[in-house]
Amino acid sequence: MPVSPLSADLLPYGLGSPDLVAVGEYNVHRDILPSLEKLSSLAAVRGFKLRIESAYRSFERQLSIWNRKASGELPLLSADGVPMPVPSDEEELMYAILTWSALPGASRHHLGSDLDVVDANACPENYEVQLTPAECDGMFAPFHSFLDEVFGSGEKSSFGFNRVFVPGRGKIRPERWHIAHLPTSRRLLESFSLDTLRHIYETTDIACKKVILARLDTLAEEYIYPYFI
Numbered sequence: 001m002p003v004s005p006l007s008a009d010l011l012p013y014g015l016g017s018p019d020l021v022a023v024g025e026y027n028v029h030r031d032i033l034p035s036l037e038k039l040s041s042l043a044a045v046r047g048f049k050l051r052i053e054s055a056y057r058s059f060e061r062q063l064s065i066w067n068r069k070a071s072g073e074l075p076l077l078s079a080d081g082v083p084m085p086v087p088s089d090e091e092e093l094m095y096a097i098l099t100w101s102a103l104p105g106a107s108r109h110h111l112g113s114d115l116d117v118v119d120a121n122a123c124p125e126n127y128e129v130q131l132t133p134a135e136c137d138g139m140f141a142p143f144h145s146f147l148d149e150v151f152g153s154g155e156k157s158s159f160g161f162n163r164v165f166v167p168g169r170g171k172i173r174p175e176r177w178h179i180a181h182l183p184t185s186r187r188l189l190e191s192f193s194l195d196t197l198r199h200i201y202e203t204t205d206i207a208c209k210k211v212i213l214a215r216l217d218t219l220a221e222e223y224i225y226p227y228f229i
Ligand SMILES: [Zn+2]
Pocket: 054, 109, 115, 116, 175, 177, 178
């Protein structure tokens, strides 16, 4: 089905109608499917079962997470992962939310090319995955060594996948479980414009709106553009 120019332009922000397909209970961009199947097969050969824990997320969903953290409806966690009181200062609150959550409209999960993954074979029965560095160094360590090896072999051998949130790149904390199909995300991000994102915020009921708009250029330099790889 042809996509209208307007909806195509809104795809980087989690708006419009992305071309999604279901993989289990999650939706991913249709274009990553052949590569994802190859990566999953390679993992299976090595004894790992690649399981998706999160994939496509709409603007509305990310906005709901953001606003509920700001209101205290969802727990706000400090950098150490400890629940903290909701700061009354709007700028402090914004940075507290940013510690663990992306700005709505600027989450790579809007693209459908990015996934949070674990090794289902390493999960104890009834274990609820948290997506934490401790898990990556613990039960999922062999899986991550495997991914290191695959990603280190170059973009062609990794079927286009790599990690995005790595140490030394921007201000988002490293997330080893988050992988991206770069040929797809690059294509989708070509039409990203900070002016469009600003316009979306101006017309959206988003917590910390004033300070987000005032700091948007800096936020983009620290939390958005470093991950356009
Ligand atoms: Zn993620």
